[in-house]
Amino acid sequence: MAGAGVTLEELKKRLAEFAKERDWDQFHSPRNLLLAMVGEVGELSEIFQWKGEVPRGLPNWKDEEKEHLGEELSDVLLYLVRLSDICGVDLGKAAMRKLEINAIKYPIKPCKGSSEKKHTQINADSHNDASGDDVAGSIYSDNSTSNSGV
Structure with missing residues (x-):
């Protein structure tokens, strides 16, 4: 392993x-x-x-x-x-989804080489909603080892 x-x-x-x-x-x-x-x-x-x-x-x-x-x-x-x-969260799917959300929040052109602005400032002109709601795929695993009561 x-x-x-x-x-x-x-x-x-x-x-x-x-x-x-x-x-x-x-x-x-x-x-x-x-x-x-x-x-x-x-x-x-x-x-x-x-x-x-x-x-x-x-x-x-x-x-x-x-x-x-x-x-x-x-x-x-x-x-x-x-x-x-x-x-019951599929961590791999959740991480990939989060990368997609971050790509929306932090588009390449205005972000490249800068840590000055928050995503809300970067997206103010180009996106009204950078919540990532349009990113598809459930992060919840189908076969979690957890008990339903946990």
Whole structure:
């Protein structure tokens, strides 16, 4: 499973198996998973807290620091995948839909190379509604492993 090419679906299945084998489903409510993920985001933040701006690729980081970063990033990802599964959201579809919405909110020409304006300012002249309502496809998975009462 380790390495390139792992899908969100594979992670979702492995996490569901992992939790089931340990009888952890009873603890995996959306609230509990979210709070655990927020804790992991805090641990991830601590890695960067006193480093200032860090160049891409982390060229000056030790191997141990990069390994620790990978572990914390993985913790956040695993909780996010598990939370989306428990909530019945197809995370891959939701992410692709969000990219489409963002493409509407942030058209290339007025946005390229700029972080000055908010999307509402960029779209004021060209779009009355940048809500993404015209983006097709449901993000809700058909076969969530969650219980309907969760």
